[in-house]
Amino acid sequence: MKKILFVLISGCLVLATGSAIAQQKQDTLRKQYDALLKGNEQQQNLLVNKMYALLKSKAEKDWITAATYFFQLKKNSVSDSIQKAAAIQFPKGVVARNNAVQVVYDEKDPVKKEQLYKEWLKKFPPVKGDKDVIAYDYAANAVGMAYAEADNVPKALEYAEKIQSPFWKGQGWSGTASMFMKKGHYAEAQPLILKAIDDAWAFKTTRKDEEGAKFAATGYPGYLRMYVKSLYETQQYDSALVYIQRVVEAEGGKPSPATLETLAKIQLTKGDYQNAFTGLSEVAAKGMLTPSSKTMLSEAYTKIRGTQGFEQYIDSLKGGLDAAVRKELAGQMINEKAADFTLTDLEGKKVTLSELKGKTVVLDFWATWCGPCKASFPAMAKAQGLYKNDPDVVFLFVHTWERGEPNPTAAAGKFVHDNKYPFTVLMDLKDPATGINKVVDSYGVKGIPTKFVIDKNGNIRFRFTGFSGGDDAAVAEVKGMVELSRQ
Template sequence: MKIKYLLLHLICLFFVISCQKETSSKEKSDKDIGDINFSKKYPKSGDTLTISSKNPIDHEAYFLYAINKNIYANEFEFLKNNESYEAKVIIPDSAQVLVFNFNNNEKTLHNDHQGFSTYVYDQENMPIANASSGKAYIYKYFGYKFDTEPKTDSLLNWLEKDFEKYPETQSTWDRFYVQLLKEKDKNAAEEYANKRIAHYENITPKVEKNKVKVIELYSILGKKEKAEELENIARKEFPRGEMMKEKYISEITNVEDIHKKVYLYDRLQKEYKASELGDKNSYLLTQIANTYVEEGNWDLFLEYSSKIKDPVALASLYNSVAWDQAENDENLAEVKKISAKSLSLLENEKESLNNKPSYTTTKEYRTKISSSYQMYADTYAFILNKLGENQEAIKYAKIAVGEGFNTDINERFVQFLIDDENFKAAQQSSSKFIEENQANEKIKEYFKVSYQKNNPSTSAVNLESELRKLESKGETKAFEDLKKEKMNTPAPNFTLKSLDIESLSLSDLKGKTVILDFWANWCAPCKASFPGMKEVVEQYQNNDQVVILFINTFENEPIEERITKSKEFLNSKEYPFRVLLDTPIKDSRDFKVAQLYDIKGIPTKVIIDPKGNIAFKKVGYNSNNEQMIKEIQMMVELSQQ
């Protein structure tokens, strides 16, 4: 009996263990990241990966994948399957890591800002070479697409995993690693860089690509003299190499005399094929063509611009020249032709996608082309209106309006309707812009003109009442839209010096609403917004609960020059601004407070609430000071609630 019992016990134990192994195996076969399930925990090259979500992913889905530093985009679609949504993707050959973008109701799913990614694995279920380094690279330079917030320590850790298991990967990633490490520990970065420099200098035979890596490492460390010394040596050793090519390009870019510029360009063409120059060829031809326009030589402008093979670059050149000429009422018949050509180039590119960057999805690229098309259509409409071709001008101006986000374009559209004496359409369009908070003062004037034309017996009081109703709707919409944008992120503390070298810390202002306006002397949109910001400063000058600080950043001149430039500019315009000077990060192009607040472009306005949290962050300037002032007032009000 004991033997039978023991056998029975062993059999049962076997089944329990088998079940446990099966369950364990099943648990390891897939993985969950946030609310998304991936059918394989260790996907390999060529595998089909099923991705599922209980929530709809209805806007777009794509992934970026890395092959070393080459980044590619693949789009895919989710379909409803019973109670969930599923998509199938095939792991591309040679891919090392995949980073996914999922959208629901046009909002990016970010998994608590950690993102969604998977390495590609080998047969032992280990990440293949360059997988974790590729992830670091994508998160660093494309993280904005996924709403991720990678920390420097995480990026370094991912790179170090590759370096430890696959030491040869350092040749691809060591410069990237030094850039990141320098942010954390400059001495450690220099120590590692010196080891890599010694490694490259000991490699034989000597090839230029290794010299270039050494030069790049010295440049990252801020050792410019050493980098320049090695550049000169490399040019002598490799007279048709990368260093010599860059020297030629720099000379062409910096020389002002057009004859010398063309001579140097012709020399470059003899030494290097157009394919070896890449995008820089379009850049140089654009420079030459623009110089001929400035000199009034239209024939040579057309000759050199026609050599630009990139249709997007050529369309951009045609549009900018057409606009500048039309503003000055010059060469209108000629610029009408090149403006029309700019539209045709974009139409063809939108269909062919011949110049789509590998890291951009088809949807992203077509959206970008469409946005440019709208802007260029505004130029074309502007020219047509000047030539008296109002019907065509209205047609293209309507295209340019799009969703109405640019008040200057909206203004021109209504103006063209007024010029055409189409007062009914002018009233309808101006009313809509005012209701949608997409109007400036000129559009409001056009509303009055068209309303009076359509209602000749209306009184001035009634007209103002109608306008006020529309303005009220616009203000309500703007307020509700801002509510949805409100943030609640702790504002990083900082201490900066003013133009008069007085220190101020953000922590000193707790309990107040603080407006930070990030700007630079070279930034035209920043300066264009300043007349409106002057009004904002004056409105709050007697309100001790609101503090407005202008953070001068992204200027690499010595501090004395920044102070002098800023004071001269502010005094010349009588701007009563309280300016603080952002601190440059040594041996870097970054600035401390701009980095703390993740400032990618300027102007950027940050509204900090009395509790010390970031309530709003607004990037850019839409050329409408009235709208900007009202928006700031609303953000201040909402931040104090």
């Protein structure tokens, strides 16, 4: 949480400058710095000199600016040193405040957490008119979430109402509501979710020109889905159908497989087997069935067509999936040189990408803490299985961005071993000097899972991030990318 606050605060400082002239000057400087950051080595060296010059300033905001740009220049150790020095130089400042709040986040007991929060608030009181209130919202929300997890609904609601940043209220309310639902308090969650829905809708429409409107509006479909779930769990099925139509509208009239699955769940509960069957068949045709949606489709199929032929029906729906996926992928091909690397696998053997020239390589960046990464692995295992007898196709699973693991290699090895995945796992460990995972950084990865398909000449032909949730679709995508890359 500390680093998240650091980034947000450094961005908010521009908004907090005193006058319009100061604001304009600050914006101009930021544009200059950003241009140098994106420039060549000489320009980046000039940026380094400018950042060191900022450290002569008596204003903490200049020190934070320097730390931010050193971080973006991948000089993490310099950035960390500046932040440590800033905490000493400005003991009542932003960096010191963010360091001090960490004890609030680390405490698990809600009563102790609240006490630590109040002590922190007393030491670092918010300044009236300061736009940097998000730090206080995060801290208050952390206390509220701890109470929600402890089943203390009144205290959780008390802290949910402390959020001040207009663009973050919906996020805070929905977070508390999500914890209520996790604890089975669906009725208590519903008013909070409705507030979040109304808030996000306002930012999509009447308040769309306000600061942070785009961020606030992005939660709208998710809040609707939460509300549908709460209505379903409280057996308000007709109301759930009304709100799921709003989800469909938010998705542009083209419901996602997850929405169709939720809709089918409601329809099956109401005995509407035909519509559930139709919707889930559409999901199956896109290769997006999950174990739960397949079970629901089986139930609907049995009611409509009887007990025979279900698997054959599923296969018939998927008949055109490979061709459809390849047609779509053909327009997404790229041609970029893949960065070479040498990494060590779980057994200590070194693997060098350039030595695999002549083969098609599927590169999958993942981590043990990454839920979508792990969710994609059954599909990746199936995709790898398609080529188990083909020596010209290689799958490499690069573990990176480890978090809090004293022995990342052992943790990665245990995970694949426990799940019996036949993967070649390579370890992209942090550079001790910079704190950077060099290989994932060299590929410009911003989020995981991210996968690359590299052709026999060492060129990246496909890059895709995330996991949509359907094993059949994911297998078809990997297969399509491999085959197109081999042409």
